[in-house]
Amino acid sequence: MNCASVKKELQAYLDHELDGQAEQAVAAHLTSCCACRDQAALLKAIRAAIPGPAPVSAGFTARLQAKLRQRSQPREPLWSFRPWKLALAASLACCLLVVALAVRLSGPQPPRSAPDEPSRWQDVASTDRCLVADCKGS
Ligand SMILES: [Zn+2]
Numbered sequence: 001m002n003c004a005s006v007k008k009e010l011q012a013y014l015d016h017e018l019d020g021q022a023e024q025a026v027a028a029h030l031t032s033c034c035a036c037r038d039q040a041a042l043l044k045a046i047r048a049a050i051p052g053p054a055p056v057s058a059g060f061t062a063r064l065q066a067k068l069r070q071r072s073q074p075r076e077p078l079w080s081f082r083p084w085k086l087a088l089a090a091s092l093a094c095c096l097l098v099v100a101l102a103v104r105l106s107g108p109q110p111p112r113s114a115p116d117e118p119s120r121w122q123d124v125a126s127t128d129r130c131l132v133a134d135c136k137g138s
Contacts, residue, residue: 001025006036014043 006029012018013026030037
């Protein structure tokens with residue numbers, strides 16, 4: 001094993017991720033190569049200088065897993081179709097219709113004009129005809 005291949009495998013060697021044969025090859029090279037041994041020592045020193053993960057409070061993992069399970073459950077969309085929603089909307093529409101009809105039927109009836117009395121619309125129409133005739137005549 002040469003220095004270039006050891007440098008590629010050195011981090012994995014320090015993490016004990018190599019299989020038996022590769023690990024033995026790197027270890028053998030480190031015993032004979034001062035430069036690679038120094039590189040390995042530097043990596044070990046850097047790893048030792050980095051603090052490990054902060055300790056977590058008791059029950060943290062359980063709470064985190066519960067929250068992740070809660071968030072992973074699908075939520076109901078705001079405007080999803082549900083039969084009970086349709087029934088509720090139809091019921092409300094029927095209630096509004098009944099109330100509107102009750103108000104309309106119980107309210108004061110509009111005055112009816114006498115049969116021989118000209119209606120207001122006939123008055124307006126005849127007035128308009130007169131105005132149009134006046135405009136054409138002048
Ligand atoms: Zn080397």
